[in-house]
Amino acid sequence: MSRVIALAGNPNCGKTTLFNRLTGSSQKVGNWPGVTIDRKEGRIKSIGAVLVDLPGIYSLSPYSPEEVVSRDFLLDSRPDAIINIVDATNMERNLYLTSQILDMGIPTVIALNMMDTVRKDGTVIDTEKLSKALGCRVVGISALKGEGMEELLEAVSSADEAPSPVRLSGPLEKSISEISENLRDKVPEEHLRWYSVKALERDVLAIERIGDSWNKISEIIEKLEKEEDEESDSLVASERYGSISDIVASSVKTKRTSGSYTTSDKIDRIVTHRWLGLPIFAGVMFLVYYISITTVGGWGTDWVNDVFFGEWAIPGAASWLEGMAVDPVLSAFIVDGLIAGVGAVLGFLPQMLVLFVLLVILEDSGYMARIAFVMDRVFRRFGLSGKSFIPILIGTGCGVPGIMASRTIESERDRRITAMTTTFIPCSAKLPIIALIAGALFGGSALVALASYFIGVLAILLSGIILKKWPSLSGTPSEFIMELPPYHVPGIATVIRSTFEKGWAFVRKAGTFILLACGIVWFLSAFDWSMSMVGDINDSMLADIGNAITWIFVPLGWGDEWQFSVGTITGLLAKENVVGTFGVLFGFSEVAESGDEIWPIIAAMLTPIAGFSFLVFNLLCAPCFAAIGAMRRELGTWKATGAAVLYQCLLAYAVSMVIFQIGSLLIYGTFGIWTVAAFATVALIAYILVSKEPFARYRHKTSEAAA
Amino acid sequence: MATLREVACGGSAKVVRICAQGPMRKRIMDMGITKGCTVIVRKVAPLGDPMEVCVRGYELSLRKSEAEAIEVE
Numbered sequence: 001m002s003r004v005i006a007l008a009g010n011p012n013c014g015k016t017t018l019f020n021r022l023t024g025s026s027q028k029v030g031n032w033p034g035v036t037i038d039r040k041e042g043r044i045k046s047i048g049a050v051l052v053d054l055p056g057i058y059s060l061s062p063y064s065p066e067e068v069v070s071r072d073f074l075l076d077s078r079p080d081a082i083i084n085i086v087d088a089t090n091m092e093r094n095l096y097l098t099s100q101i102l103d104m105g106i107p108t109v110i111a112l113n114m115m116d117t118v119r120k121d122g123t124v125i126d127t128e129k130l131s132k133a134l135g136c137r138v139v140g141i142s143a144l145k146g147e148g149m150e151e152l153l154e155a156v157s158s159a160d161e162a163p164s165p166v167r168l169s170g171p172l173e174k175s176i177s178e179i180s181e182n183l184r185d186k187v188p189e190e191h192l193r194w195y196s197v198k199a200l201e202r203d204v205l206a207i208e209r210i211g212d213s214w215n216k217i218s219e220i221i222e223k224l225e226k227e228e229d230e231e232s233d234s235l236v237a238s239e240r241y242g243s244i245s246d247i248v249a250s251s252v253k254t255k256r257t258s259g260s261y262t263t264s265d266k267i268d269r270i271v272t273h274r275w276l277g278l279p280i281f282a283g284v285m286f287l288v289y290y291i292s293i294t295t296v297g298g299w300g301t302d303w304v305n306d307v308f309f310g311e312w313a314i315p316g317a318a319s320w321l322e323g324m325a326v327d328p329v330l331s332a333f334i335v336d337g338l339i340a341g342v343g344a345v346l347g348f349l350p351q352m353l354v355l356f357v358l359l360v361i362l363e364d365s366g367y368m369a370r371i372a373f374v375m376d377r378v379f380r381r382f383g384l385s386g387k388s389f390i391p392i393l394i395g396t397g398c399g400v401p402g403i404m405a406s407r408t409i410e411s412e413r414d415r416r417i418t419a420m421t422t423t424f425i426p427c428s429a430k431l432p433i434i435a436l437i438a439g440a441l442f443g444g445s446a447l448v449a450l451a452s453y454f455i456g457v458l459a460i461l462l463s464g465i466i467l468k469k470w471p472s473l474s475g476t477p478s479e480f481i482m483e484l485p486p487y488h489v490p491g492i493a494t495v496i497r498s499t500f501e502k503g504w505a506f507v508r509k510a511g512t513f514i515l516l517a518c519g520i521v522w523f524l525s526a527f528d529w530s531m532s533m534v535g536d537i538n539d540s541m542l543a544d545i546g547n548a549i550t551w552i553f554v555p556l557g558w559g560d561e562w563q564f565s566v567g568t569i570t571g572l573l574a575k576e577n578v579v580g581t582f583g584v585l586f587g588f589s590e591v592a593e594s595g596d597e598i599w600p601i602i603a604a605m606l607t608p609i610a611g612f613s614f615l616v617f618n619l620l621c622a623p624c625f626a627a628i629g630a631m632r633r634e635l636g637t638w639k640a641t642g643a644a645v646l647y648q649c650l651l652a653y654a655v656s657m658v659i660f661q662i663g664s665l666l667i668y669g670t671f672g673i674w675t676v677a678a679f680a681t682v683a684l685i686a687y688i689l690v691s692k693e694p695f696a697r698y699r700h701k702t703s704e705a706a707a
Numbered sequence: 708m709a710t711l712r713e714v715a716c717g718g719s720a721k722v723v724r725i726c727a728q729g730p731m732r733k734r735i736m737d738m739g740i741t742k743g744c745t746v747i748v749r750k751v752a753p754l755g756d757p758m759e760v761c762v763r764g765y766e767l768s769l770r771k772s773e774a775e776a777i778e779v780e
Contacts, residue, residue, distance in 0.1 A: 059737035063730040092763040093739050230742065233733070234725060238741035241763070265749070265766070268759075277753035373768050377754035380770070386757075479731050480757055481738055481773060484766040 003049040005156060006074060008101060009085035010094050011056030012366075012485035014113045017494060018085055018143035019053045022153075032073075035065045037407065047157050052079065058093070058483075060100045062205035064410050071205070074104055075191060081159045082108045083152070088118045088125060088140070089486065091252065095244045098134070099166040103197055105190035107159035108136045111152050116142040117488075122255045129251040135164030144491050165193050166247075168239040175224045176200060182213050182220075200224075201233045264486040268370065277374055284367070285393075292355035292397075300350025309343035329526075329533060336584065337522025352428055353503050355397040360498045363390075364490035369482065376480055382464035385409070385480045388418040392425050392460060396453075399423040399627040401502050403634055413473050419634040420644040421463045423623035425456040429575035433618050436579050440599035441611040448612070452619055459620055459651065466688055467647075470695050521570050521581050542566055542585070555674040556617060556653070557610030557660035564606075564614055574624045609667060613660035620652035654681045711746060711760070711774035719747040720779035727776035739763040740777060 007022075009015045020027075023042025030039045040053040054073065055066035062068060074082070084101050086094040101108055110130075118125060131138040137155045141148030167173060179196040187195045187209070198206035199217050207214055221232050228235055261269075271280055291297065317339055321331040362368050368390055376386030387409045395402025399422060406418040426434065430452075438448035467473050524542035528534050546562025553559035553568075563585050570577040586598045602611065622628065622645045632641040661678035664670045688694045714720045722744050725735055739762045740746060747761040757770045 059733070061730075061733045061737060063733060090765045093765055096737065096739065234736065234742055237736035238743055241739060241741050241744065268749075268766075272750065272752060272759070274751075274753050369768075373757065373759070374752055374754065376770070377752065377756045380756070479734060479770075479773060481731075481734050481767065481769045483738070484759060484768055486766075 002043075003047075003080040004077070005044070005049050005051050006054055006079040006082045006106075007051055007085065008054045008070065008074075008082055008097070009056065010058055010087060010090075010097060012483065013056075013085055013087035013090070013094060014143045015053070015056060015085050017491060018083075018111065018113065018141070019051065020494070020497065021143055021146060021149065023051055032069045035069055037065060037069055044153065047153050049080075049156070051083075057097065059097055062203055065412075068205070074101070074106065075194070079106060081156055082106050083111050083156060084108055085111045085113050085143075088112045088114045088123075089121070091248050092241065092244055095134075095248070096240055099240045099244060102135065102163045102165045103194045105162040105193065107161055108163050109152065109155045109159050110134065110136060110138045111143075111148075112138055112140045113143050115140040115147065116145050124253045126251045130247065133247040133251065134166065162190060166240065166243050168236065168243060171224060171228060172200070172235060172239055175220055178220050179217050182216050183210065186210060186213055197236065201236045262486060264366070267487055268484070271367070272370055272373060281371060281374055284362075288355070288358045288362070292351055292358055297351035297354035300354070304350060305343070309339070313343060314339055332526070333519070333522060337519055337526075349503065352397060353499060355428065356401075356499045356502045357495060359394055359397060360495050360502075361490050364488075364494060364498075366485045366487045368393075369484050372482065373484060379461075379464070380480075382461040383468040384414055384417065384464045385411070387480070387482070388414060388460075388464075391418050391422045392457075395422040395425045395427055397428055398502070399427045399623050400630045402427070403627060403630040406634055411479065413468075416635060416640075417464060417467045417473060419631055420467065420647065421460045423627050423648070424459040424463070424620055426452050426619055427575065427623075429624065430619055432576060432579040433571075433615060436582070436598070436602065437611045437615045439596065440602035441606065441608040448615070451612075452615065455616060455655070456619060459655070462685075462689065463647075463651070466685075469688065469691075469693065521566075521577070522584055525584055553617075555661065555677065556613050556656045557664070558606060558614045561605050568614075568618055568621070571618055572622060572625060574626070575618070578618060607664075607668075609660055609663040612663070613656040616659055617652045617656040620655060621649050622652075623648070654685065658682055708778050709780060711748070711777040711779050712758075712771045714746075714748045714779065716748055716750050719745055721745055722777060723780050724778040725776065726778060727773070731773065731776070735769075735773070735777065738767055739765075740767075746777075746779070 007015060007019055019040065019042065022044050024045075026045070027040055027042040030041065031037070032039045037055055042051050042053075043049070044051050052073070054070045057064075057067050057070055060067050060071050062071075073079070082101060082104075084098050086098060098108075098110065112125065112127065112130075115125075125140065127138045127140050137159065139148055139152045139155050141152055168176070176193070176196045179199050180192050183192060183195055183199070195206055195210065199210060199214075200221060202221070210217070224235070225232055270276055273280075314335060318331070318335045321334065362371075371393065372386035372389055374386070375389040379386055379388050388406070390408070391402045391405040393402075394405050402422045402425075403419050406415050406422065409415040409418055426449075431449075434449050434452050438444055438446075442448050521542065524545065525540045526533055527541060528539050529541055529544070534540050543562055546566040549569075550559045550562045550565040553565050558564040563582065566585065567578045567581045570581040582598050582602075586601050606614065623631075628641065628645060631644055632638060635641050635644060657674065658678045658681055661675045662682075665675055708723070709720070711720065711722075722740055722742055724742065725732055725740070727735055744762065749759040749761055749766065751758045752768075757768050758774060759766055759768045760774075761767075
């Protein structure tokens with residue numbers, strides 16, 4: 001049986017870099033049971049051990065799922081050793097977690113990371129002294145540069161003794177001993193210290209496990225609190241830090257005086273400056289889009305669409321199949337259905353990859369935290385926090401990683417609401433729909449894109465208010481205590497790895513869902529119910545299906561022709577499909593990403609306001625299946641996911657209807673029963689936004705469901 | 708009593724008591740803001756909230772409403 005080693009440490013201390021270095025390509029990602037948190041595991045080949053990556057945590061409190069999952073793993077699964085990664089440039093706060101880990105009695109090795117930065121600063125750390133003071137081995141490393149790895153692994157292999165815990169003050173240690181006496185028979189010997197200290201802190205999870213001994217222990221604690229005139233949890237926290245402070249002072253000689261400005265602070269002076277902060281942020285965002293969509297990414301996409309598919313793949317495949325005398329039906333299926341469809345999608349890959357690279361750099365460099373810092377005020381108004389902005393930002397590239405990024409939000413409620421609303425912001429797959437409507441009906445005006453993003457953000461903010469009033473999602477306001485990590489230049493390896501992972505997820509999506517969708521759409525559009533090929537697409541199965549459901553969208557202005565409802569439905573498989581489908585339906589085997597060829601057709605079928613309504617519906621309604629899958633992972637149950645999708649579709653329907661009806665009233669003066677319905681919808685939404693408990697009648701049902 | 712919220716930018720203060728309760732209390736203390744420690748207020752975000760402080764050698768951001776729960780002198 002190979003040894004199991006846990007890797008624990010603060011967020012932003014290089015844990016991921018270390019994990020990647022130690023496990024290489026042997027990583028597997030799974031899930032911690034009962035929660036939506038990633039569980040990464042890998043093999044350290046050189047010492048034949050399994051390394052389990054615990055989530056980045058600042059402490060082992062009983063409150064956040066990441067901390068609870070970590071505690072439970074360390075206590076119940078009892079790894080053979082722990083590697084506690086500590087950021088040498090931020091030792092005091094990092095060692096706070098360490099002091100708790102050491103209480104657990106598991107052999108621990110401290111990997112003191114970022115030693116390269118420490119040397120550059122001129123700071124000197126005596127790891128021997130540190131080791132002695134902390135009671136376990138301390139190995140200086142640089143995960144980024146790969147220094148100290150051998151020594152670390154050697155220390156881990158030979159770690160087999162329980163470390164000595166960090167001692168607190170006299171009075172506290174006395175109370176801890178007294179508590180231990182009471183717990184001696186209730187908990188395993190090696191966990192005695194852990195439970196005693198946690199009990200002293202009045203830790204709710206520890207109290208649960210202790211059971212009836214609590215009364216006696218409670219008396220001990222109250223006696224201490226009276227003597228020291230301070231609450232016990234405050235005592236423990238300040239003394240942990242007090243001991244750590246002494247330990248650090250004796251082993252670290254730094255040139256920096258406390259409170260002085262680091263390079264990061266100097267950068268922040270400008271970047272989060274009172275007046276410059278927002279314009280700089282706008283500038284950074286613009287640059288990201290300019291590089292990924294307009295220039296570098298755009299050039300790549302154009303090449304893929306025009307050259308790779310336009311000149312090589314499609315004509316090449318067509319003539320090759322012809323040369324092989326393949327049945328023309330099958331040939332058409334392959335070329336016009338599969339290749340053309342998938343091609344329209346893969347054409348996006350260059351833009352997406354460039355966007356992902358830029359977003360990963362923003363995140364790793366530490367700038368993302370500043371974005372949350374700057375945007376918090378705006379989001380707080382709508383019941384969320386600045387941390388909700390980051391998933392939205394990533395969602396502009398692709399909703400799947402965007403939804404997954406909502407994991408960094410600690411508040412359960414905020415996390416769920418963010419996961420449900422991230423896809424309102426147009427992702428890069430929706431850009432072709434925007435380009436299509438803008439080009440066909442608005443003369444290519446950039447205002448269409450601007451309006452789309454604006455409506456997306458508005459939908460998110462308003463949803464924040466609306467959903468907060470839903471009983472199962474309401475509760476105490478979220479907190480926003482967040483570290484602003486020092487800036488650092490992201491490692492190339494990490495950037496490439498992250499980008500590759502995200503890009504590969506996109507390609508897989510293209511490979512499976514979209515291939516399937518294109519194949520099915522082509523098939524349904526080429527055959528009628530008797531399974532014979534049709535000459536006119538209006539005789540096909542797809543036309544019948546489209547005609548059958550198109551009435552639903554009549555109030556939205558685009559229900560008169562069936563192709564639009566079909567386009568919307570294929571959009572469920574992948575938003576890129578909408579334009580691709582129109583291509584197939586209107587008889588083009590290959591369309592440009594903005595659908596230039598079909599502009600005249602669209603213009604003949606829709607008024608501009610109807611086209612805009614169609615656009616908005618597709619922007620807000622249920623996202624593609626891959627994103628729905630990502631939501632399922634974050635929300636935990638299909639029921640919750642279904643509810644979320646329903647909410648999105650209802651909101652999309654309401655907003656599109658209001659846009660079309662009231663827009664038509666203002667532009668063309670048309671008035672009808674649906675105009676009245678549109679006004680009623682506006683009134684309903686206004687009511688929900690303003691009233692205190694608009695969903696009071698559902699409070700009963702949801703609490704019953706929860707019980 | 709004075710709270711962290713009232714400390715001016717550039718100023719520093721010593722923590723006297725954490726008035727918050729529950730998860731927020733734990734979070735504040737876990738992040739290093741404990742009785743007796745010195746907190747330096749760096750700045751306030753461009754839109755007026757949250758604020759950035761320096762505690763135990765690193766930078767932390769928290770809302771003014773959260774800073775109100777920290778008594779200082």
